[in-house]
Amino acid sequence: MEISKSLTIAGSDSGGGAGIQADLKTFQELSSYGMSVITAVTSQNTKGVHDVHPIPMKHIASQLEAIATDVNPQAVKTGMLGDMDTIHLIADRVRQYEWKNLVVDPVMVAKGGARLLEEQAVSTIKQTLIPLASVVTPNIPEAEALTDKQIKTMEDRKEAAVLLAQMGAQTVIIKGGHGTEDKVSDLLFDGEEFTIYEGERYSTRNTHGTGCTFSAAITAELAKGNNIRQAVTVAKEFIELAIKEDLHIGSGHGPTNHWAYNQYYKRNGIN
Numbered sequence: 001m002e003i004s005k006s007l008t009i010a011g012s013d014s015g016g017g018a019g020i021q022a023d024l025k026t027f028q029e030l031s032s033y034g035m036s037v038i039t040a041v042t043s044q045n046t047k048g049v050h051d052v053h054p055i056p057m058k059h060i061a062s063q064l065e066a067i068a069t070d071v072n073p074q075a076v077k078t079g080m081l082g083d084m085d086t087i088h089l090i091a092d093r094v095r096q097y098e099w100k101n102l103v104v105d106p107v108m109v110a111k112g113g114a115r116l117l118e119e120q121a122v123s124t125i126k127q128t129l130i131p132l133a134s135v136v137t138p139n140i141p142e143a144e145a146l147t148d149k150q151i152k153t154m155e156d157r158k159e160a161a162v163l164l165a166q167m168g169a170q171t172v173i174i175k176g177g178h179g180t181e182d183k184v185s186d187l188l189f190d191g192e193e194f195t196i197y198e199g200e201r202y203s204t205r206n207t208h209g210t211g212c213t214f215s216a217a218i219t220a221e222l223a224k225g226n227n228i229r230q231a232v233t234v235a236k237e238f239i240e241l242a243i244k245e246d247l248h249i250g251s252g253h254g255p256t257n258h259w260a261y262n263q264y265y266k267r268n269g270i271n
């Protein structure tokens with residue numbers, strides 16, 4: 001059996017809850033071999049982002065090349081990209097290396113409020129990365145920034161999803177973590193049909209890196225050859241358990257529990 005390989009192109013979170021660290025933990029838990037291209041090193045903990053060191057463009061390019069010339073991933077996700085030049089470089093290399101199953105998580109602002117993408121680069125994501133995306137996974141504020149529309153109701157979310165599909169994404173998932181309903185609902189649009197994934201909204205501060213973890217789980221499942229709906233079903237279960245069975249690490253917004261999914265199945269005697 002061929003081993004599935006997943007690549008994340010994102011920022012490092014020294015606190016271990018989001019970014020590259022959340023992605024690699026998720027790939028590992030879902031049995032996909034994880035690789036990384038680091039775009040920036042953040043000094044970060046559960047209380048916030050304290051410093052950001054962007055990786056020089058030349059070195060981002062050489063990380064991408066090192067992977068492409070040896071071990072090709074079956075699925076790739078992007079997270080924190082920082083600026084326009086980095087986005088252009090990544091879009092260029094994804095095309096050049098013919099990488100398929102691109103999951104674009106358009107990370108813009110950290111939970112604590114620090115900007116992880118310069119404001120002018122939002123339009124670069126729209127123009128260069130979304131047209132290459134198999135899936136784009138904005139949260140509600142990111143969907144508003146990408147479509148220039150306020151999102152209050154489910155109808156607004158559907159309109160935004162259609163606009164994002166018109167920009168070229170094959171599938172759009174607008175995540176509902178920032179919504180105000182009692183239940184949390186993620187909206188999927190595949191260009192034809194809408195599907196709402198509704199689940200319990202857990203009351204916890206430990207939601208640092210939920211978006212990174214969710215998109216990484218989709219990536220790992222696509223790398224294994226699953227289709228998008230199968231991948232989202234696993235990713236929803238993975239993130240729900242990771243939030244529900246939280247770890248209480250740090251004194252701010254703690255990370256999610258990346259091993260909860262596998263522990264749940266072990267507890268229930270399923271391997």
Ligand SMILES: Nc1ncnc2c1ncn2[C@@H]1O[C@H](COP(=O)(O)OP(=O)(O)OP(=O)(O)O)[C@@H](O)[C@H]1O
Binds near residue numbers: 140178202
């Ligand atoms: N309190 C919660 N209870 C249950 N599920 C949640 C909760 N918060 C978020 N989720 C789920 O987590 C996933 C990520 O959603 P969210 O909207 O929080 O993304 P995000 O804002 O990009 O995350 P982050 O910026 O923390 O990485 C979605 O599947 C969403 O439904």
Ligand SMILES: Cc1ncc(COP(=O)(O)O)c(N)n1
Binds near residue numbers: 079080110208
């Ligand atoms: C390197 C990196 N990537 C992504 C996030 C977003 O996660 P959150 O919105 O939970 O802070 C982050 N804080 N840091």
